[in-house]
Amino acid sequence: MISATELPSTRPYLIRALYDWCSENGFTPYVAVKVDASVQVPREYVQGGEIVLNVSMDATSSLKLGNDFIEFKARFGGKPRDIMVPIQRVMAIYARENGQGMAFPVNDDEVSSTPLTAVQPEPVQSLPEDDPTPTSPSPSRPALKRIK
Template sequence: MNALESASTRPYLIRALYEWCADNALTPYVAVHADDSVQVPREYVQNGEIVLNVSTEATSGLTIGNEFIEFKARFGGVPREIIVPIDRVIAIYARENGQGMAFPLQVRASGADEAPADAPGAPSLVESTEAGDPPGPDSTPANGRKRPALKRIK
C-alpha cells in the first residue's frame, strides 16, 4: 500500500477526539450527513443532517470502527440501532465547548454527494458559535432548541 492507497485518517481522528472528550468529562457529539446509507431515526433528520450524542451515557455497545460507527440508543424512549458509515460523519465535537473537528463530505462512487466548493481536503478544527443542544437521544425534534453552528478555524 502506497501513500495514495493508505487508509483514511477520518476514523482515527474521530476515535481520538472521542477519547479526548471522555478524558475531559465532555459530551461527544457527531454530526452526520443522513443519506440512504445511514441507519438513523429519520424523524430526527433536519436539512439532511442529524447530530448524535455518542457518549457512554447515551449509547450502548458503541463501536467506532474504520468503516462504521455502530451503537444502540433511545430516541423518545424507543430503542434504536444506529449505523453510520465513517465517510458520512461531517464533524465530531464536544457539546460543552464546541471544540472538535469538521470533515469534508466525501464523494461517493455514484457522484451523488459532493464536498462544498470551499471545503479543503483536510479536516478542520471547529468551535461552536451558538449555545444549545442539538436533537439527539431522548429529545424531541420540536423541543425548540437550536443546534450549535460550527465554524472553521484556520
C-alpha cells in the same frame, strides 16, 4: 512501499482520538452526520439532511467506533434504536460543552462503499499588497455548524 492512494483514511482514527479526549475530560462527544441512504438513523430526527448524535457512554450502549462504521444502540423518544453511520458520512465530532473538535469533508458524489482518499489542502493565495479585500473561502470547504 504503499502509495498515498492505498493508505487507509485517518478519519476513523481522528474520530476515536477526539471521542477519547471528550470522554476523558468530562465533555459530551457529539457526532454531526450528513445523512444519505447508507446512514441508519431515525429519519424523523433528521433536519436539512443532517443529524447530530450524542455518542457519550451515558447515551449509548454497545458503541463501536470502527474503521468503516460507527455503530451503537440509543433511545430516541423512549424507543431503542440501532444506529449505524458509515465513517465517510461523519461531518464532525466535537464536545457539546465548548464546540471543540474537528470537521471533515463529506462528498455527496461519493458512493458510500467507495474508500476515502486523502484530502489535499487548498493552496493559500496571497493577496496583492494594494488589495485589502480578502478572498472568500472556497464553497467546498467544510464548516462546522453547531446545532442545539
